[in-house]
Amino acid sequence: MSSSDAVRRISSGGPYEDVIAYSRAVALPNGLVLVSGCTAAGESGPYDQAITAFGVAFKALAQAGLGPEHVVRTRMYLTHARDVDEVGRAHKVLFDEVRPAASMIIVSGFVDPSMVVEVEVEAYKGDVA
Numbered sequence: 001m002s003s004s005d006a007v008r009r010i011s012s013g014g015p016y017e018d019v020i021a022y023s024r025a026v027a028l029p030n031g032l033v034l035v036s037g038c039t040a041a042g043e044s045g046p047y048d049q050a051i052t053a054f055g056v057a058f059k060a061l062a063q064a065g066l067g068p069e070h071v072v073r074t075r076m077y078l079t080h081a082r083d084v085d086e087v088g089r090a091h092k093v094l095f096d097e098v099r100p101a102a103s104m105i106i107v108s109g110f111v112d113p114s115m116v117v118e119v120e121v122e123a124y125k126g127d128v129a
Contacts, residue, residue: 010063012056025060033064035121037077041112046083049117050076050090057121068094070123073101077118081106087117 006029011017014024025035038060040052058068074095076087084104091102110118 008064010060012060024056025064027064031124031126033061033066033070033123033125035060035123037118037120039110039112039115039118041115046078046080046086046116047090049115050087050119051094053117053119054090054094054121057119061121061123064123066123066125069098070125071095071098071100071121072124073122074103075120076102076104077107077110077120078104079107079109079116083116 008027009023010025010027012024016022017024022036024038025033027033035057038053038056040049040056043049043052054068054074061067061070074091076091078084078087087104095102107118110116
């Protein structure tokens with residue numbers, strides 16, 4: 001068995017996964033799980049979008065046997081600097097005890113203009129079966 005055989009690809013069934021050819025998450029044999037960008041179309045406001053987007057990421061982590069407590073890095077992409085406080089507040093609510101490495105990046109926009117936040121998550125749990 002090659003090392004690529006041990007890589008587990010997790011789907012959420014999202015509409016773009018097949019169109020763009022990506023996985024919601026990829027679990028590596030060393031216990032690292034990488035979660036693709038997650039958004040929240042339909043939610044209003046940056047706080048709610050961030051909470052929902054991280055919820056999508058948490059569902060993918062759960063499929064890999066990990067939870068929010070295993071998150072070691074987050075990336076938050078925002079379309080407006082004015083939303084930094086609201087997205088930061090959502091991050092604090094979810095990760096106050098975990099304290100992952102985090103980045104907040106301002107971007108020009110997303111595929112759906114109603115989205116103002118996209119998040120990525122990396123999590124780690126050694127000795128994952």
